[in-house]
Amino acid sequence: MPLRVGYVREHFSSPLLQYAAEDQGKTFTLVECPSGTGQLISRLTNDEIDVAIALTDPLISGIANGSKAYKLVGSFVSTPLNWAVITGKDTKFQAIPDLEGTTIGISRPGSGSQTMAYVMALQQGWSTDNLKFQVNNDIRGLINSVNDGSTSAFMWEWFTTKPFVDAGEVRFIGSVPTPWPSWLIAAHPTRAPPEAVRTFLEGLTKYVTMFDSEKNREDANVKFIATNFGYPEEDIRAWLKTVAYPTQCLEIPLNVITETLSVLDKAGVVKTPEEGYNIEDFVDTRVAKLT
Structure with missing residues (x-):
């Protein structure tokens, strides 16, 4: 039975789409998750997908906060994600400091849009205990919320949002790059056969390598x-200058996990146990190699 691979249909996923076009459903099928990583994690939990290509920080924080629905099995994008801070076309907000104490729009609880709001607050010196959020599901809901005044701003990947800025629907007022590589790959620890996942990731490595070539x-x-x-x-050319992919999707740098956990702890997204974390809780070593 083909693996069900959840993904977000964005430019980052181009090597995956090229792989899927050649595979044609023989070894895996794609399941689009337009609401992002929160939806991907929900679908892993609810047996709707077996593998997810998702944002690093929500995947790691989910495990740290007790999720058993998945473990990390690989790497997808090795450069940071540049999160734009976006407000409505006619709002009073002109810069990130203006957002203190306001309600931030997010796609779903546990999503990258929420995690990065905590990171933004940490950078600004705001208390993370008092952040206020409104769930708006997807990019269209988020855009509507900043223009109807129910939220002050939201955070989304810069180039994905730029067409809406160019069209005059919303405005950029800043950006917050992730302090970690942006995308990892997770799989359900019992539902997704390790050999099938390894085969999928070996194939993905081939397409990532081709996509990443200078030519x-x-x-x-x-x-x-x-x-x-x-x-x-x-x-597109501006984005391509900012992005890089791993040479081997089956490898996960240990410091990606430990350093991300450190920042998430400072932001109040996770609480490090006194005895520390057990890395084996995060990574399925039957599939991935820690480096």
Whole structure:
């Protein structure tokens, strides 16, 4: 039975889409999760997917906060994610400090949009105990919320949001890059057979390597993203200068987990136990190699 692989249909997923086009459902099928990592984790929990390609911080915080629905099995994007801070077209907010004490829009509890709001608060010196959130499900709900005044701002990946800024629907007032590599891969520890997951990740490594090549960055990647996502060539080339993929999707750097946990603890997203964390709780070593 093919693995059910959950993903977010964004430009980051281009190598995955290229892999899926060749595989044609023989070894895996794609399940789109437009609401992002919170939805991916929910679907892993509810037996709707077996594998998720999702944001590093919510995956790690989910395990730290007790989820048994998945373990980390691999790496997908090795560079930080640049989170834009976005407000409505006519709001009074002009910069990140103006948002203190206001209600921030998020897609779902436990999502990257919520985790990064904590990181933003930490950087600004705000108390993380008093942050207020409103759940708005997806990018359209988030945009509506900043324009109807029910939230002050929301956070989403810069280039994904830029078309809405260019169209005059919303405004950028800042950005907060993640202090960690942006995307990891998780799988259900009993439902997803380790050998099938390994085979999937070996294939994904092949497509990530091709996508990451200098030659394809110059031409083929630009055409693929323009065709599939409709972004202007200028934006695609600017994004490609900022992104890198791992040489081996089956490897996870240990420091990615430990350093992410350290920042999340300071932000109040997780609480480190007195005895510390057991790394084996986070990584399925039957599949992934810690480096």
